[in-house]
Amino acid sequence: MKFIDEYRDPDLVRHLLDAVAALAARVGRRISLMEICGTHTHAIGRFGIRRLLPENIRLISGPGCPVCVTSIHDVDRALYLADRPHVVFATFGDMLRVPGTGGRSLQRLRAAGADVRIVSSTLDSLRLAEENPEKEVVFMGIGFETTAPTVASAIRKAGLKGLNNYSVFSVHKTVPQAISALIEDPELSIDGFICPGHVSVITGVDAYKRIPETGRAAVITGFEPVDILEGILMILRQLQEGRFEVAIQYARGVNREGNPQALNMMGEVFETREAEWRGLGRIPQSGLFIRERYADFDALRKGNLPEIRSIEFEACRCGEILRGVISPEECRLFGKVCTPANPVGPCMVSSEGTCAAYLKYEIHNRKS
Numbered sequence: 227m228k229f230i231d232e233y234r235d236p237d238l239v240r241h242l243l244d245a246v247a248a249l250a251a252r253v254g255r256r257i258s259l260m261e262i263c264g265t266h267t268h269a270i271g272r273f274g275i276r277r278l279l280p281e282n283i284r285l286i287s288g289p290g291c292p293v294c295v296t297s298i299h300d301v302d303r304a305l306y307l308a309d310r311p312h313v314v315f316a317t318f319g320d321m322l323r324v325p326g327t328g329g330r331s332l333q334r335l336r337a338a339g340a341d342v343r344i345v346s347s348t349l350d351s352l353r354l355a356e357e358n359p360e361k362e363v364v365f366m367g368i369g370f371e372t373t374a375p376t377v378a379s380a381i382r383k384a385g386l387k388g389l390n391n392y393s394v395f396s397v398h399k400t401v402p403q404a405i406s407a408l409i410e411d412p413e414l415s416i417d418g419f420i421c422p423g424h425v426s427v428i429t430g431v432d433a434y435k436r437i438p439e440t441g442r443a444a445v446i447t448g449f450e451p452v453d454i455l456e457g458i459l460m461i462l463r464q465l466q467e468g469r470f471e472v473a474i475q476y477a478r479g480v481n482r483e484g485n486p487q488a489l490n491m492m493g494e495v496f497e498t499r500e501a502e503w504r505g506l507g508r509i510p511q512s513g514l515f516i517r518e519r520y521a522d523f524d525a526l527r528k529g530n531l532p533e534i535r536s537i538e539f540e541a542c543r544c545g546e547i548l549r550g551v552i553s554p555e556e557c558r559l560f561g562k563v564c565t566p567a568n569p570v571g572p573c574m575v576s577s578e579g580t581c582a583a584y585l586k587y588e589i590h591n592r593k594s
C-alpha cells in the first residue's frame with residue numbers, strides 16, 4: 227500500500243537501525259528522548275522499536291494522550307454537566323470509562339439513565355442538537371491542536387444556524403506549552419523531543435522553538451517505523467553536532483508554516499488561558515477556552531456549575547507517567563488490578579494511553 231509499505235520496508239529499517247547504532251555510539255553517552263504523541267507511543271510499542279535501539283538510547287513516553295491529560299476536576303465537571311435532566315451529553319468513546327472522583331464515570335452515569343452518547347465526529351454532535359431541539363446538547367471538546375479547529379468550526383456553524391441548544395465543554399489543550407513545562411521540570415533531563423506529526427500539521431515549526439533555544443534537539447516525525455527511526459537519527463545528528471533546530475522528518479504531512487486557516491479558526495473561537503493538566507499541573511496559556519463572543523455555546527458559562535471538589539485516586543500513578551518520570555511497570559497496579567478491561571486510571575483506558583500501550587506491546591514483545 228502506497229505511503230505504508232515503503233515506510234515499513236525491512237531492508238530500510240535494518241539500514242536505519244545500523245545508522246542509529248553507529249551514531250549513538252559516537253555520541254557516547256546516555257540519551258533520553260521523549261515522544262509527545264500517543265500515536266507515536268503506540269507505534270513504538272507495536273513495531274517493537276524500543277527494544278531494537280542501542281542501550282544508551284532511552285525512549286520516554288510523554289503527555290500525548292488528550293484523554294489522559296484531562297484533569298480529574300474536568301472529568302468531574304463533565305459528569306456534572308452530563309447528569310442533568312434534558313441534557314444529551316455527546317463525547318468521543320475514549321472518554322466514557324475515564325474515572326472521576328470516587329470511580330464515577332460517564333459509562334456508569336449512562337447505565338444509571340443519563341443520556342450520554344458516543345459520537346465519532348464533532349459534526350455528529352451538531353446533528354444531535356438539530357434533531358433534539360427540546361434538549362440541550364453538550365459536546366465535550368477534547369484534544370490538542372489537531373481537533374480544536376473542527377470544534378471551533380462547529381461552534382461557528384452553531385452560531386450561524388442559531389442552534390441555541392448546543393454548547394461545548396472545551397478541555398482542549400496546546401502541546402508546545404506542555405513541552406515548555408517538561409523542559410522546566412527539574413526531575414527530567416530530555417536531550418531531544420520526537421514532536422507530534424498530526425499536531426504539527428496545524429501548528430507548523432515555530433511553535434516548538436523553545437526546544438532548540440534550550441539546547442535540545444527536535445524532529446517532527448511521522449508514524450511508521452522508517453519515520454520514527456529516521457527521526458531518531460536526525461535527533462542524534464543534532465546532538466552529535468551540537469547544532470539544535472526543529473527539523474521536519476514528516477515532510478509529506480507538515481510544512482513550516484502549519485495551517486494558517488485552521489489556526490485562524492481556532493483564534494476566532496478560542497482564547498488561551500492557564501489550564502490544569504493531569505500530572506503536569508497548571509500550565510500558563512495551555513488551555514483553549516471559548517471566547518466571550520461565543521459565550522452562548524460555552525457549556526461552562528451556560529451550565530452554572532457549582533464548586534466541585536475532586537479527589538485523585540492516589541494509587542494510580544498516571545501523573546508521573548505522563549511526565550515521563552516513571553514507566554507504567556513501576557505502578558504496582560499495572561497489569562494486575564489495572565487492566566484494559568478494568569482500568570483504574572485514564573492511561574489504561576484510552577487507546578492512546580501509555581499504560582495500555584505498554585501492556586499490549588512492550589510486555590507482549592518481551593514474552594514472545
Ligand code: SF4
Pocket residue numbers: 541542543544547554557558559560561564565569570571572573574575581
Ligand atoms: S497502570 Fe493503571 S493505575 Fe497504574 S498508572 Fe497506569 S492507569 Fe494508573
